[in-house]
Amino acid sequence: MERVILHSDLNNFYASVECLHQPELQGKPVAVGGSVERRHGIILARNTIAKNFGIKTGEAIWQARQRCPGLIVTPPDYGKYIRFSKLAREIYRDYTDKIEAFGIDENWLDVTDSTRLFGDGEHIAHEIRRRMRAETGITVSVGVSWNKIFAKLGSDLKKPDDVSVISPDNYKQRVWPLPAKELLYVGPSTRRKLAKIGLYTIGDIAAVSPAVLTGLLGKWGEYLWSFANGLDTTPVSILGTESMIKxxxxxxxxxxxxxxxxxxxxxxxxxxxxxxxxxxxxxxxxxxxxxxxxxxxxxxxxxxxxxxxxxxxxxxxxxxxxxxxxxxxxxxxxxxxxxxxxxxxxxxxxxxxxxxxxxxxxxxxxxxxxxxxxxxxxxxxxxxxxxxxxxxxxxxxxxxxxxxxxxxxxxxx
Ligand SMILES: [Mg+2]
CATH class of the missing domain: 3.30.1490.100 (DNA polymerase, Y-family, little finger domain)
Known part of the structure; x- marks a missing residue:
């Protein structure tokens, strides 16, 4: 039986949590700023309204303020974020114990065994999406696929508060035209190496012979090729166990x-x-x-x-x-x-x-x-x-x- 994997990503996580805790922030442009020293404060996260002002994660707070004078910057409170992260995981746990965290706001879920009870992957994803909003007040975007790599990619396709399905029938249309960097683990350096030999999209990576990629990136090239072709078989680990990277x-x-x-x-x-x-x-x-x-x-x-x-x-x-x-x-x-x-x-x-x-x-x-x-x-x-x-x-x-x-x-x- 084909696996059913979800990747659930809490939207604008830090900023969403802050807006919930400070109702006066609702409807305003809000950013969470990491100001170790106030003069050098940097935007760590922002809500959708601030995003629409063109404010980016990683930019200096003073610069963000020039573009958006009304921007409200609030300091990070990781204790709160961890609490919400746990709340989200409690919802996931109703569907599976195969839950693997990827950072504080993202999780893979293997729901293969629960589809008999709860309906197909897309159905479960929508249920989780609705429950998350109703029970915690923050939204998620969920990717549904048969492997972790495409599920993760799917959760980026439509957000906030939405579900994207990448199936064996549609991945060539949905995934292959995307730029190579959208594939998990393709960082700037790998992206440059790929571009040098004319590989720009995930489809380009999928279509080339794996030997070419091995020549370019070593053993890692082979993994990338299998990821691009939907052949990733890495399991979702059980909650609390080790990461997939050694x-x-x-x-x-x-x-x-x-x-x-x-x-x-x-x-x-x-x-x-x-x-x-x-x-x-x-x-x-x-x-x-x-x-x-x-x-x-x-x-x-x-x-x-x-x-x-x-x-x-x-x-x-x-x-x-x-x-x-x-x-x-x-x-x-x-x-x-x-x-x-x-x-x-x-x-x-x-x-x-x-x-x-x-x-x-x-x-x-x-x-x-x-x-x-x-x-x-x-x-x-x-x-x-x-x-x-x-x-x-x-x-x-x-x-x-x-x-x-x-x-x-x-x-x-
Ligand atoms: Mg997120």
């Missing part, structure tokens, strides 16, 4: 050999920044750091060590990587290539997120700061903000970082 890492062959600890430390920071950025963009934290170091004669070491806590903070990853390095490297030869990877990933759910609030404030600040840096970079480019440490050697720092493979768990079984 680890996120980056490595690079350096433009010149590394000769000393200072060089290595800087590169660990460069690599950890991009690793941390990708952890955050996929809403993951990890608790193990792995390093990979290869010298000029291709002698390689791979070592790992656990962190005290799950993290997506780049400095914590970089410091641990450097610590592992100091313990294990004897400097017989200069280094040619180096990598950092974070594994044992979890999606921060209620429990781990909560510890973030009652634990030390410093940690929360670090996390918020890094999220703001993501926002700035998504708007102004990666090099718009840099650690002072990295300005020391622009030659090393300017080297483009390889995009690393993300491993869906099922491919390792």
């Amino acid at each position: 680890g996120i890492g980056n490595s690079m062959t350096t433009p010149r050999d590394l000769e000393n600890n200072e060089d290595v430390k800087m590169l660990f920071y460069v690599l950890s920044e991009s690793v941390a950025e990708r952890l955050r963009s996929h809403c993951f934290k990890g608790s193990t750091v792995q390093i990979h170091v290869r010298d000029r004669d291709l002698v390689t070491i791979d070592r790992q060590a656990p962190l005290n806590t799950h993290t997506f903070v780049s400095s914590e990853i970089a410091e641990k990587a450097f610590e592992i390095f100091l313990k294990n490297w004897t400097w017989d030869k200069p280094i040619r290539s180096i990598g950092v990877r974070v594994t044992d990933l979890v999606i921060p759910d209620g429990c781990t997120q909560l510890s973030l609030f009652d634990a030390d404030n410093r940690r929360l600040k670090k996390e918020l700061l890094e999220k703001c840096i993501d926002d700035i970079r998504s708007r102004y480019g990666h090099y718009s903000t840099q650690r002072a440490l990295m300005l020391k050697d622009t030659e090393l720092n300017a080297n483009p970082i390889e995009e690393n493979v993300i491993f869906p768990v099922s491919y390792f079984r």
Whole structure:
């Protein structure tokens, strides 16, 4: 029997929750702003009215205000968002226990077994949509398909408060004309590589021989090809279990050999920044750091060590990587290539997120700061903000970082 997978995405989540809690905000342009420092506040989320003013997630609050002087900016309150996230999951639980979170506001549901009781996937999706609005006051958009990749894509097609079905009969019309970046895990770097060989749409990826993609992206190319053709078979994990991604890492062959600890430390920071950025963009934290170091004669070491806590903070990853390095490297030869990877990933759910609030404030600040840096970079480019440490050697720092493979768990079984 073909699977029935839903992907349910709470619309404008932070802003919707704020509007519910502050009725005086109804009907007004509202944004949630992450103002670690007030002068550098960034828009984290906005409601539909603010969106219609052209206000974008990631832009500076002062700029947003120029376009929309009446904009109301309210600070984020993650405790509230976690409560709503749980409320939403309680509704999902009436239909299945196969619920997999993807960030705080998105979930995949495998409702295959409940279709006998509740009707087909589309019917269940509409029921969830109506209940969400009635029982929590916020809206969802739901994608319905036979695999996770297309279900996720479907939830982006019509929003807010709507359902899109991607079936074996319509995916060639609905999915294939979309730009490649709409496919889950196609980031800016992969998108550029694909465009270089003339692949712009999901249909382009589906039509090319998988060998071409493997040549371009390694093993990951094969997965993309299967995703584009609707052949993804990764399961929806049972509520509270591990994510479908095993680890996120980056490595690079350096433009010149590394000769000393200072060089290595800087590169660990460069690599950890991009690793941390990708952890955050996929809403993951990890608790193990792995390093990979290869010298000029291709002698390689791979070592790992656990962190005290799950993290997506780049400095914590970089410091641990450097610590592992100091313990294990004897400097017989200069280094040619180096990598950092974070594994044992979890999606921060209620429990781990909560510890973030009652634990030390410093940690929360670090996390918020890094999220703001993501926002700035998504708007102004990666090099718009840099650690002072990295300005020391622009030659090393300017080297483009390889995009690393993300491993869906099922491919390792
Ligand atoms: Mg959302």
